[in-house]
Amino acid sequence: MSLPSHVRLIDVGPRDGLQNEKQPVPAAVKIELVHRLQAAGLKEIEVTSYVSPKWVPQMADNHEVMQGLRRAPGVRYSVLTPNLKGFEAALRDRPDEIVVFGAASEAFSQKNINCSIAESIERFASVVAAAKAAGIAVRGAMSCTVGCPYEGAIAPERVAYLAGLMKGIGVERVDVADTIGVGTPRQVQAAIEATLAHYDIDHISGHFHDTYGQALANTLAALQMGVWNFQASVAGLGGCPYAKGATGNVATEDVVYMLHGMGIETGIDLDALVDAGAYISEQLGRPSGSRVARALLAKRAG
Amino acid sequence: MSLPSHVRLIDVGPRDGLQNEKQPVPAAVKIELVHRLQAAGLKEIEVTSYVSPKWVPQMADNHEVMQGLRRAPGVRYSVLTPNLKGFEAALRDRPDEIVVFGAASEAFSQKNINCSIAESIERFASVVAAAKAAGIAVRGAMSCTVGCPYEGAIAPERVAYLAGLMKGIGVERVDVADTIGVGTPRQVQAAIEATLAHYDIDHISGHFHDTYGQALANTLAALQMGVWNFQASVAGLGGCPYAKGATGNVATEDVVYMLHGMGIETGIDLDALVDAGAYISEQLGRPSGSRVARALLAKRAG
Numbered sequence: 089m090s091l092p093s094h095v096r097l098i099d100v101g102p103r104d105g106l107q108n109e110k111q112p113v114p115a116a117v118k119i120e121l122v123h124r125l126q127a128a129g130l131k132e133i134e135v136t137s138y139v140s141p142k143w144v145p146q147m148a149d150n151h152e153v154m155q156g157l158r159r160a161p162g163v164r165y166s167v168l169t170p171n172l173k174g175f176e177a178a179l180r181d182r183p184d185e186i187v188v189f190g191a192a193s194e195a196f197s198q199k200n201i202n203c204s205i206a207e208s209i210e211r212f213a214s215v216v217a218a219a220k221a222a223g224i225a226v227r228g229a230m231s232c233t234v235g236c237p238y239e240g241a242i243a244p245e246r247v248a249y250l251a252g253l254m255k256g257i258g259v260e261r262v263d264v265a266d267t268i269g270v271g272t273p274r275q276v277q278a279a280i281e282a283t284l285a286h287y288d289i290d291h292i293s294g295h296f297h298d299t300y301g302q303a304l305a306n307t308l309a310a311l312q313m314g315v316w317n318f319q320a321s322v323a324g325l326g327g328c329p330y331a332k333g334a335t336g337n338v339a340t341e342d343v344v345y346m347l348h349g350m351g352i353e354t355g356i357d358l359d360a361l362v363d364a365g366a367y368i369s370e371q372l373g374r375p376s377g378s379r380v381a382r383a384l385l386a387k388r389a390g
Numbered sequence: 391m392s393l394p395s396h397v398r399l400i401d402v403g404p405r406d407g408l409q410n411e412k413q414p415v416p417a418a419v420k421i422e423l424v425h426r427l428q429a430a431g432l433k434e435i436e437v438t439s440y441v442s443p444k445w446v447p448q449m450a451d452n453h454e455v456m457q458g459l460r461r462a463p464g465v466r467y468s469v470l471t472p473n474l475k476g477f478e479a480a481l482r483d484r485p486d487e488i489v490v491f492g493a494a495s496e497a498f499s500q501k502n503i504n505c506s507i508a509e510s511i512e513r514f515a516s517v518v519a520a521a522k523a524a525g526i527a528v529r530g531a532m533s534c535t536v537g538c539p540y541e542g543a544i545a546p547e548r549v550a551y552l553a554g555l556m557k558g559i560g561v562e563r564v565d566v567a568d569t570i571g572v573g574t575p576r577q578v579q580a581a582i583e584a585t586l587a588h589y590d591i592d593h594i595s596g597h598f599h600d601t602y603g604q605a606l607a608n609t610l611a612a613l614q615m616g617v618w619n620f621q622a623s624v625a626g627l628g629g630c631p632y633a634k635g636a637t638g639n640v641a642t643e644d645v646v647y648m649l650h651g652m653g654i655e656t657g658i659d660l661d662a663l664v665d666a667g668a669y670i671s672e673q674l675g676r677p678s679g680s681r682v683a684r685a686l687l688a689k690r691a692g
Contacts, residue, residue: 269685272651273610301600301644301681302651304607308575342603349574349604379603383571 092316094353098132098293099125099340101368102153103168105325107137107146109372115149117371119156124364125322126160129356130340134166134187134319138174154181166227175215185225188212188259192246192279193236209253216258228259229295233279234271241275244282251286261291263319266306269299269336273309280313293317296338298324298377303338304346311352318343323365324377339378341365359384394618396655400434400595401427401642403670404455405470407627409439409448411674417451419673421458426666427624428462431658432642436468436489436621440476456483468529477517487527490514490561494548494581495538511555518560530561531597535581536573543577546584553588563593565621568608571601571638575611582615595619598640600626600679605640606648613654620645625667626679641680643667661686 102122106113118136125133135157141148150167159165166185169175178186190209191197197205219226232239233247247264254262264279271279276296283292294310295318296303307318321337344356362381369376376382404424408415420438427435437459443450452469461467468487471477480488492511493499499507521528534541535549549566556564566581573581578598585594596612597620598605609620623639646658664683671678678684 270651272648274652298603298681299685300647301603301606301641302648304603305610305648308607308610339603345602346574346604346607349572350576379601383601 091311091350091352092314093351094316094355095311095347096131096317097340097343097354097356098134098166098317098319099130099322100134100295100319100337101125101322101325101340103134103136103147104319105321105323105337107144108326109146111372113146113371115152115156117368118149118153121322121364121368122153122157122165124360124367126163128360128364129354130361131162131355132164132166132185134168135183137168137170138178139168139170151177151181154183164225166225168229169215169219171211172214172218175218179222179224183224185227186215186219187227187229188215188254189229189231190250190254191231191236192242192250193232193239194246195238196232196236199238205250206253209250209257212259213257220258226259227293228254228262229265230254230262230283231265231267233264233283234266234275235268237268242279244278247279248282248285251283255286261293261317262287263293263295264310265295265319266297266302269297269302271296271306272302273305276306277309277313280310280315289314290316293319295319298336298338298342304342307338307343307346322361322378323369323381325368336377339365339376339381341376341378341380341384345380393613393652393654394616395653396618396657397613397649398433398619399642399645399656399658400436400468400619400621401432401624402436402597402621402639403427403624403627403642405436405438405449406621407623407625407639409446410628411448413674415448415673417454417458419670420451420455423624423666423670424455424459424467426662426669428465430662430666431656432663433464433657434466434468434487436470437485439470439472440480441470441472452479453483456485466527468527470531471517471521473513474516474520477520481524481526485526487529488517488521489529489531490517490556491531491533492552492556493533493538494544494552495534495541496548497540498534498538501540507552508555511552511559514561515559522560528561529595530556530564531567532556532564532585533567533569535566535585536568536577537570539570544581546580549581550584550587553585557588563595563619564589565595565597566612567597567621568599568604571599571604573598573608574604575607578608579611579615582612582617591616592618595621597621600638600640600644606644609640609645609648624663624680625671625683627670638679641667641678641683643678643680643682643686647682 136150320340324339622642626641
């Protein structure tokens, strides 16, 4: 098995995770979570989003959170920016990277942002240009690259199409996301293969959800293609495993455990990461969505 | 990715799963579970165990369960036999296969059955001989092939040693089990590689626990070596995912979902399997340990 010797993990818990939490989370808790993640060795953290608080009230404290951070050297802090207005608001808070997005499913794009895939990416062109002018990196989140709740299976050609549009407006690197967690290893590999038509392997990250328990198998399949950037969410934030039909991000702890067990370096201290996950789980008043965290915490408790 | 086109699954839920349940389960429920599993397309089912009811009260109804089965053609019904007395009791119930066992960890063997690995296998020699004389197949369950709760990591040489002892007494095929679920893909491949010194790939099955969420990644790694026999437990029976420190078998539903998604045949109807898992979970009064089952049941409920 020829695999990367090092993997870079992007923890999306504070943004992609907490955004989906029903209960409000104080800005101070979000800041503390980011601090714990960077102390555990995370080098990339998706912190918040500059969307209208009308749509995503959980992220209304974006400015407060970003301003409250004690930034650690060498850590990249990214934020989601849905449009130019959001980007301008984000600019005040000096993110290292902004995240723009698009779906590989036409139906998903229409239902969620009320325009075609092509239109949605075209609207981001000015955001990407403004970010570059300001010296800020740009990542593109490609959702529904394997399956869509409306269309079902997504053909790899649609992923290549979306990746091409992203490349066309100057997006530097992209996430291949299995947003509803339905993918299995060969399907995920096909989506990554399609993305390789426009981005090299160093500029592709895997973003897998564990809804059907497939995320680590998919991570292994992606590693075998040479992918070495992955998104994950501490404590599996973003989908309570006890809730009906929850669609959760894979837990960062579970990914780190597998990688370390395979001799692949991450620079992350698993124990400190488990502590960070235990902190936010306690704040939310529920057990961690990470199997590794639950097993290790039970072991610690004897 | 070159992989087997067909996989044979051995559902160990009725035995390995229910054996670890705290609450008593009526024989009629166990029988119904086996019937539902065979109706869903399972061709191998580990039904019960002939151990002393003093040690495992859950399996005291072995005779009643075996006699209550409406056997389906082409299905292999296996039972665990810890010794000659157990084998003789089992013989009345005409199992198709008996299962003997041993640990790859010397400390585990001493703590659990109070003798060395070599002694434990030697004691099974008469059981294996008697089974063969009666025309009954013999499978060997090799536990702790990756990690042990007392010793920690287990060297592949210890797995080869155990496999050699199993081969020596005439065991026809073996399970490579990660009993405490700590293994990751490369470690599991090393344990299988060690087993190949004594058994060919068609006579090796993978038995992975999902304690640390690694079971499907490990299954993929085993598939990539050509392994096409796997044990799994419907609904993840054998470890409640909500209990402290639970060490659960991987859920059959989760394995089937991955295999079908990869175009690998199992002969199993996933919907019927989910129903079988929902049945036993309801009887036990708790949610299924299968992520696939929870996701599909939530989807059905709308």
